[in-house]
Amino acid sequence: MQAITVENLSKTFRVKRKEKGMRGSIKAILHPQTEEIRAVNGVSFSVDEGEMLAFIGPNGAGKSTTIKMLTGILYPDGGRVEVLGIDPMKKRKQLAYRIGTVFGQKEQLWTHLTPYDNFRFFGAIYDLSERETEERIAELSERFELNAFIDTPVRNLSLGQRIRCEIVASLIHKPKVLFLDEPTIGLDPVVKENVRELIKQMNREEHTTIFLTSHDVGDIEKLCRRIIIVNDGQIVLDDSVERLKSHYQDKMAADVYARSQESGMAEKYEEAPNISLEEILVDIYRSEEDG
Amino acid sequence: MGKYGDKSVSMNIKGVRFRPWRKYAVIYRSVLMENLQYAANIAMGFFSYFVFIFIFIKLWGYMYRTPGELIAGYTKEQMIWYVMMTEMMFFGSNAASVAGEVARDIRSGNIAYLMNKPYHYTLYILSRYTGEWSIRLPMYALLAVVIGTVMVGPLPHFRLTAVPAMAVCVVLGLTIHAVFKLCISLFSFWIEDATPFQWLYDKLILVVGVMFPVEIFPKALQPLLKMTPIYTVCYGPAKLIVDFSPEKCLEILAAQILYLTVGCVLMSLIYRKGVRKLYVNGG
Secondary structure, three states, X not given: OEEEXXXXXXXXXXXXXXXXXXXXXXXXXXXXXXXXXXXXXXXXXXXXXXXEEEEEOOXXXXXXXXXXXXOOOOOOOEEEEEEOOEOOOOOHHHHHOOEEEEEOOOOOOOOOOOHHHHHHHHHHHOOOXXXXXXXXXHHHHHHOOOOOOOXXXXXXXXXXXXXXXXXXXXXXXXXXXXXXEXXXXXXXXXXXXXXXXXXXXXXXXXXXXXXXXXXXHHXXXXXXXXXXXXXXXXXXXXXXXXXXXXXXXXXXXXXXXXXXXXXXXXXXXXXXXXXXXXXXXXXXXXXXXXX | OOHHHXXXXXXXXXXXXXXXXXXXXXXXXXXXXHHHOOHHHHHHOHHHHHHXXXXXXXXXXXXXXXXXXXXXXXXXXXXXXXXXXXXXXXXHHOHHHHHHHHHHHHHHOOHHHHHOOOOOHHHHHHHHHHHHHHHHHHHHHHHHHHHHHHHXXXXXXXXXHHHHHHHHHXXXXXXXXXXXXXXXXXXXXXXXXXXXXXXXXXXXXXXXXXXXXHHHXXXXXXXXXXXOHHHHXXXXXXXXXXXXXXXXXXXXXXXXXXXXXXXXXXXXXXXXXXXXXXXXXXX
């Protein structure tokens, strides 16, 4: 069963252009110039229920735009999207009951309220009864270890504590799909690891589909089996993390072997250095940049 | 299968436990809780209000030379109470911050978080706004009554029994004001900054309806001014407080309902069109 289906998805933005300096500023008032930017260009993929997918790419590749179209925030110019069998453009509110979103660089919590009051607020927003909300708060606070600061106003929490609360707020209504846009940005390594563990646990226990975008290789390696790389609004790779690594390892080994043959040194095939996922991604991004 | 996500959808389709207004009531309650922590901060604005009113008391004191004199049909007491009531609505509603919040949400991209929740964004903003004035307005009303009673004297012919009708008109006036300001803010979907339009609207309301009643202006202009939102937002409710009559009350209420309906339809149309134009900064 597929949780997300995307076919030929496209989105173009019209962005203002201005020439340098004061002259450019005046010219921009008299003759405003715009430029079309193709943020997403004919993207197609599907995600199975319960799958954890890393949707990654360099800055400006079209990741966040895609997430925003999948959640019904942005309207696509072309193509078809279905999330849990719902068209986000036509039934955004209905879809909202079944998905959760965490944008690491944005806040959804009310900073002057405590996490507990925030969770009660979100429970009501998602039409949960008082009893359901209380049960869910108890369950998630236990799992995410929030009890020590659940009655402290959000503005007084550390970033790590706040992100944990942000995730809990997104999970209060037991969403079937969770969209995570750089959820661990700015967190220290220990907190990052905790957050990853919690996401994994939730996927395991509640069978939540995870759609992750992140620049953090640790997030991708530790959470996802499958990886989609986008650049310039197009998919450049859709494969399992395992296969991608093994393919690169083979490629690296072949390069080392070829070099050793050329130099006449008897270097062995097995002696090729291990390549990390980060190096692989840098290589892919660079080769995409070079065209 | 997670139980809540699926049940919520069926709840909406079948209407089993669907209470659409509950969530807006919760938003309202949350803003109340948030603002109650800052009641002392709100009280800091009392000084500005007092200075403003003090200037007007002195100004109208010079203008009215003899006791019982009428200017544009208002006695001195009525004129000062009129300004105190409109200023009370202006200071007590804080509509500027709500309108600014919408523009900021659109510009910063934070709207992405607010739009993908199962509520209507504009009603969310209006609930927030109502939560804000629910704290501020009673505080400013109390201050206005104290200043007015001590420095101007009680309002002649004031009917205590008419207070509920006056309160309804004030609340509707504040809501219409917010709806129109929200409509202007929603233009941020198309233009980068809707502040100049907000400024024009605010100044129009301030000069024509808040500082001076419509009757001060030339007769030829008055019918035109009474057709603008000024009549329903501040002039009407304040005029009702200083010179109440049931006929006037019904007339103002009818105009307010008409304006609110038109404003809400306009707001909904602008939002529906604008949301398709959304460009979220940073992706």
